[in-house]
Amino acid sequence: MTTAIPDEKGVEAVVAQEPVTAxxxxxxxxxxxxxxxxxxxxxxxxxxxxxxxxxxxxxxxxxxxxxxxxxxxxxxxLDNYDQVLNGSDTNLGTYFINSMVITIPSVLIPISIAVMAAYAFAWMKFPGRDFLFVAIFALQIVPIQVTMIPLLTLYNKAGVTGPDSFGGGFYTIWLSHSIFALPLAIYLLHNFMSQIPGELIESARVDGAAHVQIFTRIMLPLMAPAIAAFGIFQFLWVWNDLLVALVFGGGSLEVSPLTVRLAELSGTRGNDWFLLSAGAFVSLIVPLIVFLSLQRYFVRGLLAGSVKG
Amino acid sequence: MSTGEKFIQMLIAIAVFFAVVAVILLVTQRLRSRRGELIQSAAFVLPAIALICLGLLYPAVKTIWQSFHDRTGQAMVGLDNYQTIFTDSTQLLVLRNTAAWVILVPIMSTFIGLVYAVLVDRSRFEKFAKALVFLPMAISLVGASIIWKFVYDYRDSSNTQIGIANAIIKGLGFDTYKFILNDPWNTVFLIIVMIWVQAGFAMTILSASIKAIPEDIIEAARLDGVGGMKMFRYITVPSIRPSLIVVLTTISITTLKAFDIVRTMTGGNFDTSVLAYQFYREYFNSYDQGLATAIASLIFLLVMPIVIYNVRQMRKLEAR
Incomplete structure (x- = not known):
């Protein structure tokens, strides 16, 4: 949600002026x-x-x-790290891989779908456009708890849960994360997209470009910063998530991410601090690197309203 | 599945997905007629709409419907589940805890975030100082819970302490305290973890909006001899009121839905459960679908007015 809060450039400009507010x-x-x-x-x-x-x-x-x-x-x-990563009873290395395997598609898929939908809502004309956009926006208020039980029943009927199913049970997690990200992603990307000057699109159309070309050649490059901002958010959200993985992973450790394993360790080996401390930092290192190296985008996304409702 | 197989599964999923998207784009690219354009827009929008209907709209309606049914979802029981939530002693405790969370977390994190934002504003170490408080935002709530469990670690007074909280208490000459076990204060100690996480969010938003206060307002106040606490109370806070409300409401919503801290630190034991965790517990431990869906619907009902208010405030911010 673009707000009156200035973007970072604005902030820096204000700071650069000699402070009158001294x-x-x-x-x-x-x-x-x-x-x-x-x-x-x-x-x-x-x-x-x-x-x-x-x-x-x-x-x-x-x-x-x-x-x-x-x-x-x-x-x-460094023994603690060696043991949590490779020790047979903790084996966090495997869960680290699971976290990666869960997170990457859960970021790429919703962003692609959302960018396309946002483009259509911003620059294509079709009946019911405004109504559909408002409806999607309104669905942000649905807490994910509300969707879980019916969605789980649905997955079970479709036979995509559990380690023996198609794709090893990852599909339910990917799909759920993608769905839950959509309303916010569409809304944010639409906001960014509608700020791009209409003349740009118009002149491209006059030159004979179709929507698909405008979308791939003009929009995607222009949208890169916005996509990055939302991507980082979604990345941190999925990597740090416990609830979705716990519910839709079907309790199978095959597909559980680090958070699920760590929460379990904290319950069963609550006083083994040599394990828990190293384990916690194994799970923290990736979000911390992402956060520290891309803090600029992160803050921008936050100021634009990237907070899961 | 081996590591390699997992990554292959992942690559297949991504490849299939992008192939579908590419086909949609290629097929609809050629359509230039009026009808063609309609098909084009459908191709752009329908994947999103289909997923949202399947994964948000339908389940939300179904959950509300099921909340009026018994534990197996067979017989209609009217409002019985809701009656349980508001009369059963376990559930009343859950409501009490949830209220404490939703009141304390937004107020305390916003307050601390605001004070800190003002204090470090334009100081020499501003960037670094902000990063310190903001860092917990990047950490999972599970990670944060483990970090704080270690802070709260309890050992009898006669032993060497390894948790810093009890070490300080012992250093001051008091008996060590079971932070996580002793009801009702244990809920407060769990709440502190959430405040610790959320203060960074409040600080970031509020700091940006403090910087956006027009210079002339502050200048005028300064010429009138306003300074220090008065400046904060009469100029800063009123100027950023809309952002303050957005921060408060956003944190309330997040708090209402967060269950990770309770689950990781106490497992909902020792009278610390909250609605978001109780939902999970009733369904996955007690297999009571009726009560679980009723709790989810209640969360929905509680969140709704806050979200609507939040969105209206954001609109106002946008309009300015």
Whole structure:
């Protein structure tokens, strides 16, 4: 949802101007204000940092001393990572693969469908266009819990659940993630697309270009940043999802992603912190890399309203 | 399935999908007549519409219909399931917890996000400072739960503590506390995890809208001698009111639907369950389809007004 909130360029332009608001800043940047900011920053960082430190400590050290004593207590090791990735009882390597296999199609498929639909809603004329667009937009309010039981029944009838089925049971997860992403994706991409000047499309049409050419040659390149913004969102959403994988994976570990396995470990081996800490970071590393390297797009997507309703 | 097979399955799925899309585009490309254009638009829109009808519209209607039926979905029971939600003692506890989540998480994350956004605004380390608070947004709720379970780790006072929360409590000379077990405060400690995750979202949106406050307003206030807390209270907050409402409502919606934290940290035990988790529990553990669908419908009903309000606020923001 494009809003009055300026895009990043706007923000940077404002920042670049010498701040007229210096007074406001000065008033709030008293030592107490700085202290408050530091306290919040520390509170927000310490929990993750503690677990990160723990993941590199030997098991015996973890259980006998706090992680804050790690610098002089117990030494360091990579064994925890070796064990969670390759150990036979955890074997997170497999689940890491599952997460990848689930996430990639669940990002590509809905984006493709949504880009096409968004193009049609923005630039093609057909009866019922506005009604259909509003209807799709309105369906954003359906919480995924509401759809789950009937959808699961449907999948079971179609015989696509379970490890023995066609595609090993991944299709239900791919399809569900794709469907749940559509309303928001169509809405956002439509917003971006309708901002592209109409003359561009018109002149291309006059030159004899068909919709398909306009779509592939003009629209897709212009839409790349918007597609990237939504793609990152969908990527993080699918990678971090627990509910969809749990329900539509049919409880089969064959197709479970990292989140499902980690949640299970947290239940069954809740005190084995050498496993849990390393396991958590195995699952965190991909979203963190995506997030840190593509933060610009992420923030842009967030400001445009990429929040799953 | 081996790793290789999984990736092959994935590639097949993607290839088949893109082949279908390519065929649609190629076939409809040649149609230039009036009718042809109609077929073209159908080819562009129908895949999305078909999927949405199959996966959202039909299931939503079916769920609401089933919520008036018994646990196996056979006999019509009227409003019995809803009556259970509002009278049964277990379910009442779930409602109490859900209320606590939906009130505390949006207010606290928005408050902390706002204060932090103002504090670091235009400071030298702004980008870095924001990234620190924003980082939890990239982490799964399962990951966040594990991170915080470690913070809350409990050991008897006589032992060496490995959870930092209890280490601090012990350091101050008190007895260690079972954060996750002791009802009713354990719900609050789970809520803190969600606040920790959501504050970054609030901060990002609010920070952008603080930067969008027109310079002349602030300048005028400054000339009138307004500064510090007064500036915050009378200029900043009113200027970003629409964004504040969007942030509050968006976080409420997310919170109502989140079940990962409760499931990972307590499994819904020790009186911590919330509606979104209870839905899962009633269906997959108690096999009570009627009650599960009723809970899902209730979530739907609760979310609906917030979403509508949220969308109207966003429209207003857009119109400005």
């Amino acid at each position: 007074t406001a800043k000065r008033a709030l940047s008293s030592p107490w204000a700085s202290l408050a900011a530091i306290v919040i920053a520390v509170l927000w960082t310490i929990p993750t940092f503690g677990l990160l430190v723990t993941s590199f400590r030997p098991e015996s050290a973890i259980t006998t001393s706090g992680w804050w004593t790690a610098a002089w207590n117990g030494g360091w090791t």
